[in-house]
Amino acid sequence: MSTEGTPLSALVERADAIYRDYSLATVRDWKARTGGLAVGFMPIYVPCEILHAQGVLPVGLMGARDDLEIIKGDAYYQSYICHIPRSTIELGLSGRLDCLDGVLFPAICDVIRNLSGMWQMLFPDKLVRYLDVPQNFEPEIGGRFYRHELDELARSLTERGARPYDAEALRASIGLYNALRREVRELYALRQREPWKVPTSELYLLLRASVVIPVQDATQMFREYRALIAEDASRVPLDQARVMLTGSFCEQPPIGLIRTLERAGCYIVDDDFVQVHRWIQSDIPTDGDPMQQLVMAFLQDAMASPTRYIDKGEKGADLILRIRRSQAEGVLFCAPSFCDPALLDQPMAVRAVERHGVPWTAFKYSENTGQFQVIREQAGTFADSIKLWSAV
Amino acid sequence: MTIPTKSQKDDSQLRQKTMIARHFDRLAAAPETGEKNVYTFVPGNLTELLLSFDLLPVLPEINSLQSAMRGKTAEYISIAEKLGHSEDVCTYVKSDIGMMKSGNIGPTGQRLPNPDLLLLSYTGCFTFLKWFELLREEYHAPVAMLHVPYQPDGRITPAMRDYVVKQLKDDIIPALERISGRAYDEDKLREHLKLSAQAEDDLVWVLQSAKHKPSPIDAYFGAVYYVGPIFSAFRGTEGAVAYYQALRAEIAERIREGKGPVTPDGDIEKERFRVVVEGPPNWTSFRQFWKMFADEGAVAVASTYTKVGGVYDAGFRHDPSRPLESLAEYCLGCYTNLGLPTRIEMLAQYVRDYEADGFLINSVKSCNSFSAGQLHILREVEKRSGKPGGFIESDLVDPRYFSAANIKNRLESYFQMLEQKRLGGAA
Ligand code: SF4
Numbered sequence: 001m002s003t004e005g006t007p008l009s010a011l012v013e014r015a016d017a018i019y020r021d022y023s024l025a026t027v028r029d030w031k032a033r034t035g036g037l038a039v040g041f042m043p044i045y046v047p048c049e050i051l052h053a054q055g056v057l058p059v060g061l062m063g064a065r066d067d068l069e070i071i072k073g074d075a076y077y078q079s080y081i082c083h084i085p086r087s088t089i090e091l092g093l094s095g096r097l098d099c100l101d102g103v104l105f106p107a108i109c110d111v112i113r114n115l116s117g118m119w120q121m122l123f124p125d126k127l128v129r130y131l132d133v134p135q136n137f138e139p140e141i142g143g144r145f146y147r148h149e150l151d152e153l154a155r156s157l158t159e160r161g162a163r164p165y166d167a168e169a170l171r172a173s174i175g176l177y178n179a180l181r182r183e184v185r186e187l188y189a190l191r192q193r194e195p196w197k198v199p200t201s202e203l204y205l206l207l208r209a210s211v212v213i214p215v216q217d218a219t220q221m222f223r224e225y226r227a228l229i230a231e232d233a234s235r236v237p238l239d240q241a242r243v244m245l246t247g248s249f250c251e252q253p254p255i256g257l258i259r260t261l262e263r264a265g266c267y268i269v270d271d272d273f274v275q276v277h278r279w280i281q282s283d284i285p286t287d288g289d290p291m292q293q294l295v296m297a298f299l300q301d302a303m304a305s306p307t308r309y310i311d312k313g314e315k316g317a318d319l320i321l322r323i324r325r326s327q328a329e330g331v332l333f334c335a336p337s338f339c340d341p342a343l344l345d346q347p348m349a350v351r352a353v354e355r356h357g358v359p360w361t362a363f364k365y366s367e368n369t370g371q372f373q374v375i376r377e378q379a380g381t382f383a384d385s386i387k388l389w390s391a392v
Numbered sequence: 393m394t395i396p397t398k399s400q401k402d403d404s405q406l407r408q409k410t411m412i413a414r415h416f417d418r419l420a421a422a423p424e425t426g427e428k429n430v431y432t433f434v435p436g437n438l439t440e441l442l443l444s445f446d447l448l449p450v451l452p453e454i455n456s457l458q459s460a461m462r463g464k465t466a467e468y469i470s471i472a473e474k475l476g477h478s479e480d481v482c483t484y485v486k487s488d489i490g491m492m493k494s495g496n497i498g499p500t501g502q503r504l505p506n507p508d509l510l511l512l513s514y515t516g517c518f519t520f521l522k523w524f525e526l527l528r529e530e531y532h533a534p535v536a537m538l539h540v541p542y543q544p545d546g547r548i549t550p551a552m553r554d555y556v557v558k559q560l561k562d563d564i565i566p567a568l569e570r571i572s573g574r575a576y577d578e579d580k581l582r583e584h585l586k587l588s589a590q591a592e593d594d595l596v597w598v599l600q601s602a603k604h605k606p607s608p609i610d611a612y613f614g615a616v617y618y619v620g621p622i623f624s625a626f627r628g629t630e631g632a633v634a635y636y637q638a639l640r641a642e643i644a645e646r647i648r649e650g651k652g653p654v655t656p657d658g659d660i661e662k663e664r665f666r667v668v669v670e671g672p673p674n675w676t677s678f679r680q681f682w683k684m685f686a687d688e689g690a691v692a693v694a695s696t697y698t699k700v701g702g703v704y705d706a707g708f709r710h711d712p713s714r715p716l717e718s719l720a721e722y723c724l725g726c727y728t729n730l731g732l733p734t735r736i737e738m739l740a741q742y743v744r745d746y747e748a749d750g751f752l753i754n755s756v757k758s759c760n761s762f763s764a765g766q767l768h769i770l771r772e773v774e775k776r777s778g779k780p781g782g783f784i785e786s787d788l789v790d791p792r793y794f795s796a797a798n799i800k801n802r803l804e805s806y807f808q809m810l811e812q813k814r815l816g817g818a819a
């Protein structure tokens with residue numbers, strides 16, 4: 001049954017419009033209304049709470065789609081480098097990101113790292129910060145280093161004109177982000193239970209919108225969505241294979257790819273898309289020294305990711321746990337072309353899922369991929385084989 | 393490493409050859425002698441610290457490049473790709489995996505021992521992190537992780553240094569103590585650091601000799617041999633000190649004689665172009681690549697690749713009076729750990745200081761650490777130095793990405809352009 005013209009479809013369309021808006025109209029409106037600063041951030045994770053507490057709107061920059069004509073970006077990157085840096089440069093040089101007062105570049109790979117240096121030079125009037133994150137997770141070692149990075153981040157925001165750091169304000173912001181994270185977790189849990197109710201192609205649009213709009217609005221959007229789908233009786237189970245999709249934590253796939261997978265017979269019951277609101281896995285305490293709470297959450301409660309060095313336990317244990325929790329019947333390794341963290345990790349992840357007897361298939365994409373025929377066939381065959389095996 | 397075609401080998405080359413042979417003999421014999429070894433990386437290597445525990449360093453990056461020079465990497469990479477390693481990632485890693493799967497035969501034809509420890513000095517390259525995760529799975533060896541923060545603003549902050557020093561004290565040294573069965577001996581470390589600084593002085597002298605006209609060295613192709621001992625297992629040894637003294641004396645002699653650099657095909661008779669080079673060389677066709685320069689009379693007078701194991705010409709020296717702080721600063725200062733603006737400034741400065749006619753970027757497909765941003769570097773260095781830049785693409789150790797005809801064409805056009813500029817300038 002069609003949901004066209006319903007409040008649900010209106011909500012998804014709103015999210016879609018935000019996702020499609022390269023010129024960040026909602027951010028410009030917010031700035032006009034509040035007079036606050038807006039600062040972009042690259043994938044995967046930055047502690048948005050700090051920005052929020054200082055009156056700054058965090059804006060997730062997740063690259064582009066196939067409808068962005070790359071005019072200047074290709075002059076900055078060779079063909080063997082992933083797509084997201086060139087689309088980000090394109091957006092920047094074409095003035096679409098002018099409303100941002102700065103951009104944060106978290107340490108996830110050498111491409112983002114080097115992009116931070118280019119950004120410094122191309123946009124000398126903006127705040128540009130490389131946010132280094134520790135690969136040592138001891139509070140006294142990596143924790144101390146990260147604390148310093150976060151203090152410096154807060155200081156640089158103030159220098160840029162944001163409100164000075166205030167512990168009480170940060171506690172309040174952590175509370176707001178806890179609420180948002182809870183909503184996202186709930187929705188992921190619901191999708192795992194009843195994937196027919198939460199198509200990933202919708203969830204994805206909501207996630208993309210949620211990194212651009214203010215935190216309370218994002219929380220409200222997820223809440224409304226949950227309420228609306230609960231009322232929607234037209235969403236009934238189909239004979240689809242339950243799959244987990246992994247590898248898409250930075251450069252994001254085009255929405256068309258996600259739709260293609262769904263149409264090919266897959267229920268995506270867990271994924272790596274837009275991880276910023278899931279990076280910290282549970283509520284961050286709002287008592288004590290809030291900056292230190294952010295540090296500890298990063299050290300002790302962050303998601304496993306190919307971008308982090310994990311020296312404890314069996315390699316891939318997190319992946320297996322997620323497969324079990326989501327009751328995925330198979331894994332789609334779905335990484336951007338030329339993505340070092342995803343592709344270097346993949347052989348180890350593949351071995352882990354094979355050890356546990358989980359079927360898998362792998363393909364690559366680019367954020368501007370426009371043709372999905374091959375992927376559709378591959379995913380369709382994969383879904384069919386899973387269904388066949390689960391039937392015997 | 394040695395330059396094989398010279399019939400009359402210089403003293404320095406013989407010394408280097410002997411050092412390498414002895415080292416690999418010890419590694420090959422390690423299963424019998426019980427000597428312990430540590431696999432680690434060139435950027436941010438802690439050779440003096442390893443030596444102070446009598447541990448033998450193994451550098452997988454160098455093994456990969458040596459495998460390429462011996463024509464083995466096509467096969468090794470293909471083995472790794474068949475095992476599921478992506479065609480998109482660094483070929484050093486795949487070559488290493490392929491080498492291991494083929495019996496782990498090292499550059500001297502002897503079998504390398506399995507690692508007793510993987511010292512993951514995570515400096516300047518994300519791939520390192522995954523490389524040793526992969527090796528950990530293969531060898532079931534313990535890993536000691538040293539995270540070296542990046543220098544986005546071209547300066548080392550106390551927080552960065554403290555972070556590295558603390559890891560050295562709390563993680564790395566205890567791991568080395570466990571493997572070696574010995575206690576940390578700071579005096580011994582200081583002795584090695586003193587020797588490092590001596591060798592570093594001579595290396596810098598050699599690299600800066602390229603300021604002479606004609607340059608007595610090729611600071612890219614030739615210099616990969618010169619940096620060999622200091623970038624690998626020998627920094628901090630008497631052998632390295634003696635090697636660099638001998639090398640310095642030989643180069644001083646060349647200057648006195650007004651000679652240009654040695655190449656595999658003999659001396660360059662006439663220095664026609666002085667160029668600065670950014671990016672690692674291609675190793676599968678190293679001599680062919682070098683010849684393309686030498687045939688045009690093009691001499692590299694400075695390069696950034698020769699700084700991946702330490703930027704000594706900017707003044708850094710290992711300092712025995714501050715052993716761990718100095719090791720931390722060394723790691724932090726390696727070339728690929730420097731922000732793009734710093735890299736750009738360094739290149740522009742080289743073009744000026746070495747009175748280069750231009751600069752060339754060899755962009756390798758494997759390496760995001762080097763390559764992401766090089767087109768920006770190209771434009772910026774041109775702008776700052778006022779000299780033309782050239783851009784070629786290849787790979788480190790994957791022969792599929794060395795298109796000789798293409799590269800030769802590009803180089804010829806580039807050198808023609810330099811010539812025309814010169815004529816235009818003279819007119
Ligand atoms: S897609 Fe992968 S390689 Fe590219 S910027 Fe993102 S994490 Fe880095």
Ligand code: SF4
Nearest residue numbers: 482484517519759761
């Ligand atoms: S990515 Fe670059 S720096 Fe890293 S191991 Fe490969 S060649 Fe070396």
